[in-house]
Amino acid sequence: MNAPVKTVGTSVKRTEDARFLTGRGRYTDDINRPGQLYAAFVRSPHAHAVLGEIDTQSALDVPGVAAVFTGADMAADGVGGLPCGWQVIGKSGVPMKEPPHPPLAVGRVRHVGDTVAVVLAESRNAAKDGAEALMIDYDPQPAVVHLADAGAPGAAQVHDDVAGNVCYDWEIGDKAATDAAFEGAAHVTRLDLVNNRLIPNAIEPRAAVGEYDPADGSYTLTTTSQNPHVIRLLMCAFVLNLPEHKVRVVAPDVGGGFGSKIFHYAEEAVVTWAAAKVGRPIKWTAERGESFMTDCHGRDHVSTAELAMDADGTFLGLRVRTLANMGAYLSTFASSVPTYLYATLLAGQYRTPAIHAEVKALFTHTTPVDAYRGAGRPEATYLLEKLVEKAAREMKMDPAELRRKNFIRPDQFPYATPVALTYDTGDYAASLDRALELSEYATFAERRAASEANGKLRGVGFSCYIEACGIAPSAVAGALGARAGLYEAAEVRFNPTGSVTVFTGSHSHGQGHETTFAQIVADRLGVPMANVEIVHGDTNRIPFGMGTYGSRSLAVGGSAIVRAIDKIIDKGKKIAAHMLEAGEGDIEFKDGVFSVAGTDKSLTMGEIAFQAYVPHNFPHDKLEPGLDESAFYDPGNFTYPAGTYICEVEVDPDTGHVTVDRFTAVDDFGTIINPMIVEGQVHGGVAQGLGQALLEGCVYDDEGQLVTGSYMDYAMPRALHIPDYRFDFTCTPCTHNPLGAKGCGEAGAIGSPPAIINAIIDALGPLGVDDIPMPATPHTVWQAIQAARASTAQAAE
Incomplete structure (x- = not known):
């Protein structure tokens, strides 16, 4: 008997695409x-x-x-x-x-x-x-629209019973230890920044x-x-x-969906x-x-950050103050985004010993703000990676080497950060090294010189991100304020003829679950992928489910499926032991076959399933008929995908136009089920991050009218903006879920904005430009260039 072909780890084409590409999808408006x-x-x-x-x-x-x-x-x-x-x-x-x-x-x-x-x-x-x-x-x-005005004395009140428009004033970390770290620092880098409001556009x-x-x-x-x-x-x-x-x-x-x-x-x-x-x-x-x-908007933070270092560039402390816009009302998960999904990630990939963050959330007369692809992690990464890049410039150190110097080392895992999280595994230097190799960083100076010869400015920017996915466990999340469990449910049902139906509480809105979940089921049960059906999105058919967000589908939803599969196999062994007249402990299962160890006696999974539903030879005194198992999975910890992104841009100093010339992404997502789908997720995420960095920005006027209320005024990335991508993966499997998976759906949108903005600042550095806000439109970049030139000319006088 030929063993079934294994598909996990291979780029199986998405099975659901056949109906989408032929116009047979069924959407709500249909x-x-x-x-x-x-x-x-x-x-x-x-x-x-x-x-x-x-x-x-x-x-x-x-x-x-x-x-x-x-x-x-x-x-x-x-x-x-x-x-x-x-x-x-x-x-x-x-x-x-x-x-x-x-x-x-x-x-x-x-x-x-x-x-x-x-x-x-x-x-x-x-x-x-x-x-x-x-x-x-x-x-x-009167309306209050801008964060800077919302907390000011005499500002219009959004709600009569919310004094000063303050939803909450929150903190995390050790303030005394952080203040002490700054007192003993040889150098402090300070940065003021805005994380621009975005409008989701599915x-x-x-x-x-x-x-x-x-x-x-x-x-x-x-x-x-x-x-x-x-x-x-x-x-x-x-x-x-x-x-x-x-x-x-x-x-x-x-x-x-992207969170919206x-x-x-x-x-x-x-x-x-x-x-x-x-x-x-x-x-x-x-x-x-x-x-x-x-639709709930995303981001919208105003922050001040300070990084304390010793004379050699070792990080000593991080201090962050953030104002976060809630909009007019609290949306479903809005309150968690600037707190437990943002400030808890401020350690990044670094072993900074003392961190303290304060977050004040304010109501304004604008659309509510909630989770948008990444939800807090893009805001944390943008702040930290811009700050580290600026520190490297001030310390006159290579930005890659300053990061490497402060990385958490592989032998330090599990690593408890000063802001509540414990990372289970990672190898950040491995991702950095691979990204440096793929990006040809060693020859960047040659490309910069070639750009200068053509009248252009070239820069390179880094971003070493980390995110927390699969929010968990429920007990911890509940203690932090979550008003729901954060587990996932699954049911795996063998049909009498050997096909399998899987009911998952996760929901697919473009991620390819019907393919990746089927790969897992097929490999573990030894059945063809074509015989596996994935069902989702209907509360009358699914046992229960918490849905899809926070890159939780595989790590949490997939783990629930694996647990249900384990129950199926366990019951199958009992049936096989009865039918093969052997002890249950002697039954082995591999590649869809139950066999008696050391013998040629065996039964296929299909034969076991048939017997479960046509129980003529069945251990009725020990088992119920049928082969249908459910499982719930509540993770023991977040998962922590991480990676290094390196971006090269070319800037036209006469127009301010920025071209992303090349982009390198090396991610550690733990175990990967389908590399093609993962690469597509990163590709899309980077496109969204590029949109935030270069094009997208939600603008209200002083009366609260939405100025960017259509595509005439709100610029989305198009094919011409998408750069040449170079992708690769490293792998340190997650240690606390059965798949070793970490999640990949948001990484591109988290890691790319700071890499792009850092590259632009590096390109403009010789002109005296030391910062650029998002979105870095041609007009914004051109204005920065003109201001720097004027400042240089004035100094020369």
Whole structure:
């Protein structure tokens, strides 16, 4: 018998792509129900206003409009506010402020795009006409928009009961030890920086279809979500007060999420509630302009950082002060991003002995801010890697060697950082060495000289990132404020004819789970990949699940699948022992075959599965029929992917145009299941990071109007911006999950922005430019060049 072909570790083509590339994907907007109404949401044109009278009749008079609902209607039904899923306790034990967030505004609107009412009609155009006809009395109020203004005396208050607009004032680390490190330092590098606000832009906009069945009082919500079970939990327990067994949430094919589809949004609750009110299905699909205003934004930090060193460049202490923008309300996981997903990563790859960080989160009259690809880790990496690069320039040290000097060494793992985390494994110097080799760093000076000969400026920049993935364990996360478990669930079901169905609580919205999970199952059970079906995204079919975010799918979701597989194999051994008349301890399993050790007696997995469902020769006194096992997996720790990114740019000093000439990424993701899919994840992440570094920046004017409200004003990366990539991997397997996997989905977006910005600063350094903010647009770079030249000329005079 030929052993089955092993696929783990090989670049198997994605099986799900066949339906996507042939237009057979099934997205929420593809779903239409008989008799459905279309929803159009009426959104505030003001950043801050008191709501007066809402004349619903003006919309009801529009032909085709069937109903109009406001916040008062939902409040009358006892509908609650959208909840925050993570409580942060600030200094001296002060809990964060959690102002209510009604799905439809009540009494006041707090950002442009805040949802005021919903109009239901027989067609999408009729609903839009009704929404435009709705008469609303707004009394505009002063707005506070920018972080620098939000905490100032006399600033407009976003919420009356939140003094100074402060959501929380939080800290981590040892302040006394850090202050002592600075007192004894030979050199201190200081850096002020902004991590620019971003607007997520998945290919598929958000959409939702709400249904109600009066026969049994059940609801179905089909939605563009990364975690349907979490949406059901939040909506039932906090917003609509419905029993979970009466609510089904389905997330079919989802065209990209990047964090923006983790959260429970108002529209999901509204269409579900309203479907019961009118007795008809309700469908809503966002227009791109709505997405710009209402999808939770990302990043938006203002920070000051200081690095203390001795005379040789050894890191002694790190001090960080950050203001973080929450927007107008607390989104689902917003509070955790600038705290436990940001400040806990400030050690980076370095053995800095003392770190202290303070984070003050502020409300403003802007769209809520929440997790966006990387969620806190990009902000931490950008701050730390820009600071280290600046320190290297000030110390006149090679930036690679300053990093190497301060790396945590392989023999120091597990390594407890001063900011709460314990890294289990890593070899940071190995990634740096490989990146230096691939990038041809040794010959950079030659390329710089060639660029100068052509009138261009060339620079090189480094970024040695680390991230924490698979947020865990639940007990620790709960102690830190998480209001949900952070495990994952899986069910592995053998069918009588030998095919396998896997139900996973993870959700795929572009990551290739249907391929990688099938590779794991096929290899461990010895069945062909074609015989493995992966099912996800439906709360009525999956035991339970926490969804996909934080690069947790393989490390957490895959580990749950492995645990269920182990139970399948264990039961299979018992059946085989009975059928082969052998002791259970003598049964071996390998490559899909159960055999008696030392003999030629064996049974295939297919034969065992058939016997489990047709139990004519079965140990009924010891086992139940069937071959269907479930498992939950709660990790013992985060996983810690890490790597080195090196970027080379060429700058045209006459125009400020930046070309990313080459980009090298060497990542340690632990065990890799499918290298092609992993490379694609890094490729996409680097593209997003390049967008933040060079192009993307969300801008509000002083009145809170969104200036960058369309693609005319918000620049996304295109094919012409994408550089020549050089990829490779090192591997130190994770020590605490059965796959040894660490996660790869966010690394590119975490590591690339500082590498790109550091490269630009290096290119402009000879002109006297010592910093460039993101996004480094041609105009921004050109202005920096002109300012440096003017300063040089003035000094010469």
